[in-house]
Amino acid sequence: MKFIKWFFLTILTILILLFAAGFVLSYFYKDEIVAKVKTDINKNFNATIDFGDVDLSFLRSFPDFNLQLNDLSIKGQEEFEGVTLADAKNIELDLDVMSVINADQPIKINTINFTDPNIHVIVLKDGTANYDIAKTEAEASEESYNFVINLESYAIENGQIIYDDRAGDLYVELKDLDHEGSGNFTETVFDLITKTNVAEISAKTGGITYLRKAQGDLDMTLNANLDEMKFTLKENELMVNALKINADGFVNMLNSGDIDMYLTFDAPGNSFKNFLSLIPGAYTRDFEDVTANGQLAFNGFVKGTYSAEKNKMPAFKVFLDIKNGDFKYPGLPLGVKDVIANININSPSSDFDKM
Numbered sequence: 001m002k003f004i005k006w007f008f009l010t011i012l013t014i015l016i017l018l019f020a021a022g023f024v025l026s027y028f029y030k031d032e033i034v035a036k037v038k039t040d041i042n043k044n045f046n047a048t049i050d051f052g053d054v055d056l057s058f059l060r061s062f063p064d065f066n067l068q069l070n071d072l073s074i075k076g077q078e079e080f081e082g083v084t085l086a087d088a089k090n091i092e093l094d095l096d097v098m099s100v101i102n103a104d105q106p107i108k109i110n111t112i113n114f115t116d117p118n119i120h121v122i123v124l125k126d127g128t129a130n131y132d133i134a135k136t137e138a139e140a141s142e143e144s145y146n147f148v149i150n151l152e153s154y155a156i157e158n159g160q161i162i163y164d165d166r167a168g169d170l171y172v173e174l175k176d177l178d179h180e181g182s183g184n185f186t187e188t189v190f191d192l193i194t195k196t197n198v199a200e201i202s203a204k205t206g207g208i209t210y211l212r213k214a215q216g217d218l219d220m221t222l223n224a225n226l227d228e229m230k231f232t233l234k235e236n237e238l239m240v241n242a243l244k245i246n247a248d249g250f251v252n253m254l255n256s257g258d259i260d261m262y263l264t265f266d267a268p269g270n271s272f273k274n275f276l277s278l279i280p281g282a283y284t285r286d287f288e289d290v291t292a293n294g295q296l297a298f299n300g301f302v303k304g305t306y307s308a309e310k311n312k313m314p315a316f317k318v319f320l321d322i323k324n325g326d327f328k329y330p331g332l333p334l335g336v337k338d339v340i341a342n343i344n345i346n347s348p349s350s351d352f353d354k355m
Contacts, residue, residue: 047085047133048075065095080122080130089116113155123165127309153182167308168205175200175213183224191234192222201240212280214241229253233263241277242287243270249301258307261314266299272325272339286330294325294339318345 034054041049052071073087092115096108122130159177163170176199183192198216202209220236232250239245249263267274272294277283297319304314320343328335 044135045074045133046077046135048077049073050075065097067093067095069093074133076130076133079124079128083122083130084118084120085130085133086117086119088114088118091115109151111153111155112151113157114159115157116159117156118160120162121164123167123308125166127167127307127311129308151185153180155180165308167311168306168313170205171203173200173202174198188226190224192224192231194218194220194222196220209280211240211278214278214283216240241283243267243274243278243298254305256307257309258305258312260305262301262303264299264301267296270296270298272296272322273327275320275322276327284329289330290327291330291335292325292327295321295323297321300345313347313349315348316345317347319343 034051038050050071050073051069053068054070055068056065069091071087071089072091074085076083076085090113092111092113094110094112096110120130156177156179159174159179161172161174161177163172165171177196178198179194179196181192181194184190196216196218200213201211201216202213203211217239218236220238221234223232223234225231230250230252233248236247237244238247245265245267247263247265250261251263252260254260271292273290273292275296275298276290276292277287298321300316300318302314302316305312306314320341322339322341325339325341326335326337327339
């Protein structure tokens with residue numbers, strides 16, 4: 001979750017610098033102002049940050065100001081030289097008119113939309129992460145800008161995300177991600193209502209591929225406590241291919257950088273066929289026509305603290321029970337019968353040898 005924080009921080013820093021440089025009032029000097037903003041923002045981050053055209057319109061989102069930032073790119077330095085951390089074709093913000101005109105008011109962002117963003121997160125085996133790009137106060141530019149951002153909603157269109165955690169031996173890839181969220185971001189405690197669709201989800205750890213190009217849909221309400229950086233699941237409905245999963249619990253981002261969590265999941269009301277859809281290669285176009293029977297029990301939890309730097313993993317447990325399973329694909333002469341499974345994986349600590 002920490003990389004989400006720096007991504008928004010980078011965008012908001014660009015915005016603040018644009019307005020601090022008089023972008024609205026000096027639109028005719030746009031090229032000179034944009035060049036200065038690029039120089040200033042690169043003083044504040046250990047990365048090479050660039051963007052293309054900047055467009056401001058009053059008509060496009062009347063009565064708000066509409067600001068568009070095109071072709072953003074954030075590239076790594078030092079051990080991540082040549083690696084693009086993030087880029088986006090277009091970032092669009094609707095800004096409250098009075099907050100822009102009146103310098104005594106905080107800039108109020110009503111909406112922010114990302115089009116075609118690509119994020120590539122890498123965590124090396126020693127815990128070094130390519131998203132940790134914010135400079136310390138001593139390294140950053142001496143200029144400072146006081147601002148408050150009030151956000152009502154946001155959206156991501158056609159996003160691509162890779163999370164490559166080599167310390168935790170976890171690789172996750174999301175393709176064609178569409179996501180939207182809304183909430184009263186002016187409060188420190190509020191409900192964040194989100195809707196997510198992912199065309200392809202792939203995940204592997206320990207050399208085992210658990211998901212390959214699975215489809216995902218998630219409708220979720222998340223209670224956000226920004227003072228404690230604690231996020232608690234409320235109403236939620238997750239579909240991965242044909243399997244419906246319910247989850248409960250919380251994630252707490254600690255000041256130390258560690259992540260404390262307690263999450264549980266189960267899959268009530270599902271059959272063996274629903275679980276069969278998760279097997280890589282099994283969820284084909286004609287899956288609806290697959291004949292399958294069998295009972296399914298599938299649940300588990302994740303509890304404890306995660307830290308890539310300390311090589312610390314939370315405890316987890318996964319239970320899977322399949323009884324009287326059978327399936328047959330259309331067009332094939334034979335099916336598979338007598339599928340029985342009883343799997344109980346229990347890892348009480350970060351030491352996987354104790355599973």
